[in-house]
Amino acid sequence: MRGARRLVHRHIEGSRVTLALSHVTKRFGNTVALDDISLTIERGEFICFLGPSGCGKTTLLRIIAGLELAEEGTVTLEDRDLSEVPARHRNFGVVFQSYSLFPNMTAARNVGYGLECRGRPRAEIEARAAEMLRIVALSDHAHKLPSQLSGGQQQRVALARALAPDPEVLLLDEPLSALDAKVRESLRLEIRDLQRRLGITTIMVTHDQEEALTMADRIVVMDTGRIAQIGTARELYDRPASRFVAEFIGRMNVLPVAGGRLAGLPLALPQGATLIGIRPEDVRLHAGEGPAGRAILPARLTNTIYLGNLAHLVLSVEGIEHEIVAEVPGHACKAIADAPQIGLELPAETIKVLA
Amino acid sequence: MTALTADRAAPAVRRSRRNRLAAMLPAVVVGLPLILFVLFPLAHILGRSFSTPDGFGLANYAAMLGNERFLRITWNSFAVTLVSAAVAIVMAYAFAYAVQRSTMPLRNLFRMIAVLPLFAPSLVQAQGLVLLFGRNGLINRSFGLGIDLYGYWGIVIASVLYVFPYAFLILSAALAVADARIYESAEMLGASKWRAFRTVTLPATRYGLAAAIFVCFTLVITDFGNPMVIGGDYTVLASEVYNQVIGQANFEMGTVIGMVLLIPAAIAAMVEKRVSAKQYALISDHSRPLVPQKDRLRDLALLAVAVLISAAILSIVLVVVFASFVHLWPYRMTFSLRHYAFDVQNGIQPLWNSIYVSVMAAGIGVVAVTAAAYVIEKFPSPAARGLYFLSILPAAVPGMVLGLGYILAFNSPSNPVYAIYGTLVIIAIANVYYYHAHGFLISGTSIKQISGRFDEASATLGGSRRQTFAKVTLPLLFPTLVGIAVFFFMRSMVTLSAVIFLITPNTQVAAVSVLYLQDRGATNQAAAFSVCIIATIMAVLLAVRLLLNAMGHRNVSLIR
Numbered sequence: 001m002r003g004a005r006r007l008v009h010r011h012i013e014g015s016r017v018t019l020a021l022s023h024v025t026k027r028f029g030n031t032v033a034l035d036d037i038s039l040t041i042e043r044g045e046f047i048c049f050l051g052p053s054g055c056g057k058t059t060l061l062r063i064i065a066g067l068e069l070a071e072e073g074t075v076t077l078e079d080r081d082l083s084e085v086p087a088r089h090r091n092f093g094v095v096f097q098s099y100s101l102f103p104n105m106t107a108a109r110n111v112g113y114g115l116e117c118r119g120r121p122r123a124e125i126e127a128r129a130a131e132m133l134r135i136v137a138l139s140d141h142a143h144k145l146p147s148q149l150s151g152g153q154q155q156r157v158a159l160a161r162a163l164a165p166d167p168e169v170l171l172l173d174e175p176l177s178a179l180d181a182k183v184r185e186s187l188r189l190e191i192r193d194l195q196r197r198l199g200i201t202t203i204m205v206t207h208d209q210e211e212a213l214t215m216a217d218r219i220v221v222m223d224t225g226r227i228a229q230i231g232t233a234r235e236l237y238d239r240p241a242s243r244f245v246a247e248f249i250g251r252m253n254v255l256p257v258a259g260g261r262l263a264g265l266p267l268a269l270p271q272g273a274t275l276i277g278i279r280p281e282d283v284r285l286h287a288g289e290g291p292a293g294r295a296i297l298p299a300r301l302t303n304t305i306y307l308g309n310l311a312h313l314v315l316s317v318e319g320i321e322h323e324i325v326a327e328v329p330g331h332a333c334k335a336i337a338d339a340p341q342i343g344l345e346l347p348a349e350t351i352k353v354l355a
Numbered sequence: 356m357t358a359l360t361a362d363r364a365a366p367a368v369r370r371s372r373r374n375r376l377a378a379m380l381p382a383v384v385v386g387l388p389l390i391l392f393v394l395f396p397l398a399h400i401l402g403r404s405f406s407t408p409d410g411f412g413l414a415n416y417a418a419m420l421g422n423e424r425f426l427r428i429t430w431n432s433f434a435v436t437l438v439s440a441a442v443a444i445v446m447a448y449a450f451a452y453a454v455q456r457s458t459m460p461l462r463n464l465f466r467m468i469a470v471l472p473l474f475a476p477s478l479v480q481a482q483g484l485v486l487l488f489g490r491n492g493l494i495n496r497s498f499g500l501g502i503d504l505y506g507y508w509g510i511v512i513a514s515v516l517y518v519f520p521y522a523f524l525i526l527s528a529a530l531a532v533a534d535a536r537i538y539e540s541a542e543m544l545g546a547s548k549w550r551a552f553r554t555v556t557l558p559a560t561r562y563g564l565a566a567a568i569f570v571c572f573t574l575v576i577t578d579f580g581n582p583m584v585i586g587g588d589y590t591v592l593a594s595e596v597y598n599q600v601i602g603q604a605n606f607e608m609g610t611v612i613g614m615v616l617l618i619p620a621a622i623a624a625m626v627e628k629r630v631s632a633k634q635y636a637l638i639s640d641h642s643r644p645l646v647p648q649k650d651r652l653r654d655l656a657l658l659a660v661a662v663l664i665s666a667a668i669l670s671i672v673l674v675v676v677f678a679s680f681v682h683l684w685p686y687r688m689t690f691s692l693r694h695y696a697f698d699v700q701n702g703i704q705p706l707w708n709s710i711y712v713s714v715m716a717a718g719i720g721v722v723a724v725t726a727a728a729y730v731i732e733k734f735p736s737p738a739a740r741g742l743y744f745l746s747i748l749p750a751a752v753p754g755m756v757l758g759l760g761y762i763l764a765f766n767s768p769s770n771p772v773y774a775i776y777g778t779l780v781i782i783a784i785a786n787v788y789y790y791h792a793h794g795f796l797i798s799g800t801s802i803k804q805i806s807g808r809f810d811e812a813s814a815t816l817g818g819s820r821r822q823t824f825a826k827v828t829l830p831l832l833f834p835t836l837v838g839i840a841v842f843f844f845m846r847s848m849v850t851l852s853a854v855i856f857l858i859t860p861n862t863q864v865a866a867v868s869v870l871y872l873q874d875r876g877a878t879n880q881a882a883a884f885s886v887c888i889i890a891t892i893m894a895v896l897l898a899v900r901l902l903l904n905a906m907g908h909r910n911v912s913l914i915r
Contacts (some may be wrong), residue, residue, distance in 0.1 A: 065815055066814075067811050067814070067816075069813070086814070086820060087811070087814040087815050088813075088814045088815070088816075088817045088818060089817070090815075091817065092815060093815070094810060094811075094812070094814075094815040095810070098808060098810060100808040100809055100811070100812035101812075102809060102812070102813075102826075102829055102831075103831065104827070113813070113816050113818070113826070114816035114817050116826070117813070117817040117818040117819070117822050120815055161816065162815075162816075165816065165817060171815075244902050264888060319573040
């Protein structure tokens with residue numbers, strides 16, 4: 001089998017890096033869509049490009065797929081330059097946001113299309129299509145047209161179709177954004193599971209941070225055509241490199257500091273810090289003045305957002321322009337709300353320096 | 356894969372230059388027939404209009420502008436065109452509104468009645484009016500009246516009925532799509548129904564309206580069949596071209612008037628193309644389709660309008676059918692099939708000629724417009740922009756002008772096209788290029804819809820351009836292609852203008868037979884030919900519809 005041979009080939013390669021982007025730049029007219037992007041992706045890794053709309057993540061995916069040309073920079077796969085290789089010779093599997101299943105073909109023919117284009121014998125095509133449909137649990141729907149399938153089923157056919165020719169890399173362009181919440185959640189796990197089993201290098205574009213956090217090995221956070229930060233979900237959450245990343249992933253109270261002090265309260269900060277962040281769940285609240293000897297600011301409750309298991313308390317502190325949000329367990333919010341006085345503590349080990 | 360080892364110094368630049376040249380090639384190949392069959396004849400017309408006994412000059416134009424008769428004819432043309440277009444638009448808007456936005460009964464039946472005249476030769480309106488209101492017409496004879504319809508009002512009424520279905524199709528499409536949320540907002544804000552109509556409906560259909568106005572304008576000013584039959588002594592530009600060329604063999608004056616006709620038609624066509632492209636942008640993905648609500652008074656009023664207009668259309672068509680079956684109109688009104696014996700010159704041959712020509716035009720037309728639309732979509736280049744212009748250029752050219760251009764360009768043994776001159780093939784080709792713009796736009800819209808994402812999906816799965824076309828694009832395009840073929844077939848069956856100068860005694864087509872027979876007073880035979888044309892088109896439409904339904908393509912509109 002060709003796939004098996006390639007698998008062996010993959011293992012004897014020395015470097016673990018499979019896909020490398022270097023200095024990729026793309027302009028649309030006068031606007032820079034991608035500005036000098038460099039990135040290496042390891043074999044079998046699941047990478048997410050995460051960012052708000054217009055940050056260039058989809059453009060970058062399309063350049064990797066060969067659907068778009070970069071003005072500068074290179075994309076290399078196993079040290080082969082792909083710049084001159086058109087999309088159809090790259091052997092990358094792509095799942096599009098709108099699925100793009102061929103409406104005139106059954107699910108099985110859609111899945112077999114890639115092999116059909118490669119001129120494989122009919123028996124092999126049919127066997128492979130059946131196998132892929134079995135993997136995505138759609139064997140019963142093999143002879144249905146896309147219009148007869150639900151959104152989630154269409155997406156699984158699209159996934160099977162992309163994987164059927166045994167691609168080098170799997171590219172997913174917001175694959176779940178058109179589905180409703182329940183289907184989205186189960187497909188997330190399904191895709192992740194399939195990706196691990198096949199060990200296929202995968203890049204997914206998404207604007208949904210939860211999707212990125214739950215699925216990716218590493219996340220590439222993008223902002224206006226640049227990479228803001230690369231890291232695991234934990235790294236990005238715990239050590240955001242900038243205000244953008246801090247605010248884009250999870251919630252963050254962002255507070256300006258001057259001379260190492262916040263509202264007159266001295267904090268243990270590195271020299272020259274001007275902006276700090278603290279996650280709502282890290283803000284500690286005390287009913288009353290709080291224990292003596294710790295750095296505590298007197299705060300006033302301005303709003304309570306009750307979410308059931310959790311509650312967000314919005315507080316204002318004398319001398320701080322922005323309100324501070326604290327997250328507490330749902331059952332604890334009444335005690336604090338009823339307290340005559342609230343003490344707000346920012347534990348030193350949870351403070352993140354953003355600038 | 357040799358490209359992989361190529362010098363990497365400036366691959367992008369080199370690649371794009373090579374691609375740019377290669378990308379020009381398809382546009383040039385597909386554009387050549389358009390240059391030969393549209394641009395070249397037009398150039399001949401232009402050249403001939405400047406050719407005088409003393410060489411090249413403006414003498415023809417000067418002679419015409421100094422001619423009081425010509426100025427009067429020009430005035431006549433505009434007087435007919437502006438009034439007919441205005442009346443037709445108002446009628447078509449009300450009718451389309453009734454069909455699309457009311458809950459009156461039998462809406463589908465009314466829709467079919469509205470497009471019925473498209474199945475008949477383009478002079479059927481004048482033919483029917485003469486049968487009804489002519490000197491020997493049904494009305495005058497039955498009631499002993501002396502209505503004289505020949506002249507200005509005859510042309511206006513015939514023209515209104517002639518362009519009505521075209522305006523209806525455009526306005527109906529514009530009124531078909533509406534966002535219910537906007538109407539709900541208007542109602543919540545306290546707008547009356549009339550106010551909502553003025554502030555929401557009319558603005559939302561303004562592009563459709565503008566397009567319909569310009570289409571009607573072009574159709575009327577370039578139509579010569581109806582003025583020939585019912586115009587009497589009232590001459591318009593289009594019939595004057597015919598008189599000059601056929602009557603007096605004065606090609607120079609014919610071309611000069613043709614040029615004069617070309618200018619307003621070209622302006623109208625260009626504005627229409629510009630405007631109609633904007634209609635589609637008004638509906639977003641989030642729109643919720645408007646479902647008309649019951650409103651007795653409004654529905655009753657609209658029903659009355661629809662019934663009146665339908666009665667006018669039906670009486671025209673039915674009186675022609677009726678006349679074809681009577682012994683001798685209007686003297687012996689007994690049933691007779693003798694006019695279907697076609698014991699006239701050439702017999703039934705013109706009908707067969709029409710069918711041959713129409714089938715050929717359908718085949719050639721589908722390939723020509725699809726190739727042009729495909730190349731423009733897939734091989735963008737400066738040449739493709741030129742191809743786009745050439746593809747929609749025929750919309751601006753009156754059929755008679757194109758036909759005249761063919762005589763001047765190809766009626767010479769030195770031109771290779773002369774081989775098919777005087778055959779049915781050249782008539783088919785004239786029809787293909789006369790209707791090229793419309794077919795091209797249908798095909799282009801469809802290709803745009805199915806292109807992009809499926810192409811990319813196919814490419815990432817390893818499909819070549821050829822594989823993508825054969826396995827994905829063509830199957831998806833198929834119903835549209837059938838629709839375009841039907842379009843070319845229908846128009847070729849009924850048109851007069853492009854073919855009138857190209858027929859020979861052996862290649863006469865049925866629509867021209869109707870004109871000639873009507874012209875020499877053989878009213879009954881003319882009617883029988885018209886009925887045969889209508890029956891042929893209806894049979895073909897029915898057959899194609901059944902075929903498409905059997906193949907599972909139910910939502911394809913065949914009447915454009």
